[in-house]
Amino acid sequence: MENHNVQTGRRFLLVTLLNIIITLFELAGGLLSGSLSLLSDAFHNFSDAFSIVLSYFANRIGKRTPTLKNTYGFRRAEILTALLNSILLIVISAFLLIEAFKRFAHPEEVQGGVMFIVAVISFAANLLSTILLNHDSKHNLNIRATYLHLLSDALASVGVIISAALIIIFHIKWVDPLMSFLVSIYIIYESLPIVHKTFTILMEASPKLSFEEIKKDLLTIPEITGVHHLHAWLIDENEIILSVHVNMKDLPLSQTERIYLKIENILKQRYNVSHVTIQAECNRGRNTELILNEEKSFHNN
Template identity: 65%
Template sequence: MDQPNNTNLRFLSVTTLNILITFFELVGGLLSGSLSLISDAFHNFSDTFSIVLSYLANVIGNKKATPKNSYGYRRAEILTALLNSIILVLISLFLLFEGIDRIQNPEAVKGAIMFWVAIISFIANLGAALLLRGGSHNNLNMKATYLHLLSDSLASIGVIIGAIFIYFFNLTWIDPVITILVSLYIAYESLPIIQQTFRILMEGSPDIDVEHVKSDLLAIPEIKDVHHFHSWSINENELMASVHVNLPDLPLSETEKIYGNIENVLKAKYNISHVTIQAECTRGLKKAMCLSNEDEDNDIRNGK
């Protein structure tokens, strides 16, 4: 995990670099007449906005839990990841329609200017993406921002290739075609993040085999039955669960030991960081009956 100071420095560096790229591509696109450069400039502008949102979400997400927000503020990063991804999809739709319009109404493009602007933009975008890559594996928010920047890098490659064909063969239709391909790629990369963030926000169950969980818990000798198991995510790294277990009529001190065993199993095998356990005797138990030692002795004396 990145330290907060390292993360802040990365976001600041990437934001500054992205503002410079946006201005550079916009001027280059206007001078060359390249739709893909102008579109990428707007894309970079949206990246800058997304990076600022990501930074704020990271700051909010690291705030300590309070009585009113007992699970903390980690969901701020999930909300931002969702917003970033939706922005990406909207941008991809804008680029798609603009590309189709440019195919129908072609305009002259200066391939040489387009080429050199795209080269410099590619280097800058790739550098910005690499700055965030290290923290993108365990953080959906940073992953969404990283994908923003990576898609810019790929867009620049497309623009470079297009500029070469335009300069040597005057194939101006390549410029909007590249724009359309990049827009489809952006949407393809963004939709899974939207799906995952929706599942987290809707309290959807993480990818856990409930039957395996029950089997593992039933392997603890004192547990007679397991039911009402529910799991959900605070963010992509923090899993929560609640479960009901049927136990013998034990003293509270013995029950707490079993709770510890349950927590250890769920933490070690399923990475569940917090679990709420409800112990029951017969409630919810389908077959077995739970009797205290005194009740069992009474039954034996009464011939039951």
């Protein structure tokens, strides 16, 4: 695990350096060629470098062990960073959409040759960056948000290459803002699900679990006679926490522990629950709803 973290850190460092170089290169190329697509790509790369630095530190913070003050650890640091990065992408894309509309109304002269050369080099660097983070992006929402930054830039570079070719061959001015418009729409489309998912986690919404199925599975244990007050939430996109009250027969503590183990195995193997808190009761709460309505419970009392 430690070696994996070191490798991830090295990838983050290399990708950051690549993006800083690409940003400066594209900024100069955009100013020289007059290309909005190149300038938009440069802004995206600048945001990438910023987001990668944030993601790296969030990843390091998230690996810290739990403390007395943070008993669940620091994984939410990565969720907050993923949210920030995604919102940043949407804001930048919205700004570039406005600029693209302005260019449609007032087309400007673009030097296709300079634009093409810069775009090809940028595409190669962006592609290398996405390859470096591809594996980790499949298992970490924070790294995925950064990966999408890089992927969007690689796609933007492809768009700029196509635009430059069309400008060189057919002298079509409006293709430059059109490509900037299309890439910005794509980035917003890809970023919105991450914003939604991070909000869901931060609001402690329930993961996609069938609570009724969980209840049925727990009731298959002979000693359990009721299940209620079930709560489930996410620490990050992978770790599910669950708490539940179960009615059981009046048993010695030694037997109760064995039933706890059965409950934990069911929840882990069938529902991928990482941590479960169980409260055993004989008759208390037997007729209570599976999902407690706090307001209704208050008025009933």
